[in-house]
Structure formats: C-alpha cells, structure tokens
Amino acid sequence: MTSGNDMEIQVENRDGSVLVTPIGEVDLARSPSLRSRLAQVLGDSPARLVVDLSQVPYMDSSGVATLVEALQQSRARNCSLFLAGLQDRVRSVFEIARLDTVFTITPDVNSALEA
C-alpha cells in the first residue's frame, strides 16, 4: 500500500532490460518518488531501460522533467531509454514541451524491448 504522495512503481528485469512501470498520476507531489526510483535503477547501468507509462493517466511538467533527467543520466551511462505506451493526455504534454522527438517513444512495452 502506498501513501498519497508515494507512487506505486513496479520494476522488473526482462531479457536483460529493466522495465519500470509507474502506476497513477505523476505531479509535483509524486515525481520525487519516480525520480529516486529511476536514479536507483540507472545506478546499475542497465543496457536498456523501458519506462512503461500505460498506467499513467496524467503527467505535469515535474514528471516530464523527471524523465528528461533520466534521459540525461541514461545517455551518460550508454543506456537506451524508451518511453512506452503513453496515453493521449500524457503524450500531449510531451508534444507541447516539444520533447516527443527527443525521447524514443514506442506504442507499447514489447516494441521497446524488441527495438
């Protein structure tokens, strides 16, 4: 059980890749827990990190900033970062911030794992 500000975030290894699945809205209250989880995962320098956003119905700029930070950390560690399964509302925020072409965005997790 998580409190209101802690996100449920699932992490699993799949075929040498790490899959991170946050569940719920990502806003200023919750982005710190996503940030620390991603930093922890990236600390192990995985070859590929897939963030499954299919269960994130809402994200504000603090969530986007968290993922930009993860992108920078992944590049520094030669890790390929994929964002998978964005809902329309979340994809819209990336488009408004003009970051939809900066990230590698795939329709679903399998596409990211096979890329």
Add this chain to the structure above:
Amino acid sequence: MTRLPPAIRIEILSRADLLAPVRAMLTSFAERSGFDEVETGHLALAVDEALANVIRHGYDSRPDGRIWLSAFLIEEPERRIRIEIEDEGHQTEPAKIASRDLEEVRPGGLGVHIMQEVTDTCQFERRTPGGMRLILEKTPRGAKEDHSDQNHAGTPENGHQ
C-alpha cells in the same frame, strides 16, 4: 465594468498533495461548463502548473503558504473560463516571467511554456500589498468555431491552442 463574482473561490495551502483534488474539482467544473475532454485536460494542466510554480517559487516549497483560486464562468462576448490564482509569496517582475528556450533539452522550466500553450490568456501581475496574481483564460472551441469542429475533439493533435 461590472465584475461577476467567482463561481468558485477556494483557499488552499501551498502543498503539492493538494494539486490532485484541485485538478479534480476544475475538471468537473470545466466539463459541466461545456469544455471537451482535451480542453478540460489542458485547463487542469495549466492550473496544476500555475499552482506548482507558486508552491516551488512563490513559497520556496514551504507547505504553509496561502493560495486563493477563483474560477469564473464568463458568457460575453463568448463563453470562457477565467481562473485567477493569487498568493502572498515572493514577487517577480511579470515581464521577466517567460518560457525558456525549448531547444535546450534539460529538466525544469517548462511550466510557463505549457500554461501559455494551452490557454488563451496567461497573464502575471503583482498583487498589492504582496504576492502575485495569475490570470488564465480559456475558451472552448465550440464557442469560437463552427460547432461541427467539436466532432474532432479528443485527439492531442488538435487539442493545442
């Protein structure tokens, strides 16, 4: 000019955990006021970004600052929602509040850009005697365009104002 009273006026503390309930309230208000799903989402996003800015920059993430949010439903000359957000935090020169260069890929600094992109009006003012006031306005597409355009609502591509 006669000023209508707000349909909603609430006072909240500068706590990030209160953003979600405010979003839920505004989402319901906008939907009942004739905004489609995309427009409603954008209005809630703009208010979320505005409140997050007040919490982080106006009150330096202190949880005990006061924020007032007023929502007006204006009918003339066209239907629109106006949101006013007021605080007692640090004052900033409105002219210096600007979106950053988006070519530079780095975390942070996107809130003002998002607010400007998803609303029709995004205006910062200094309050007297202290704090800031932000005025956000958004008009539903149906009030500006042919009603047949509403059939296209719901996709992010046509959701940007």
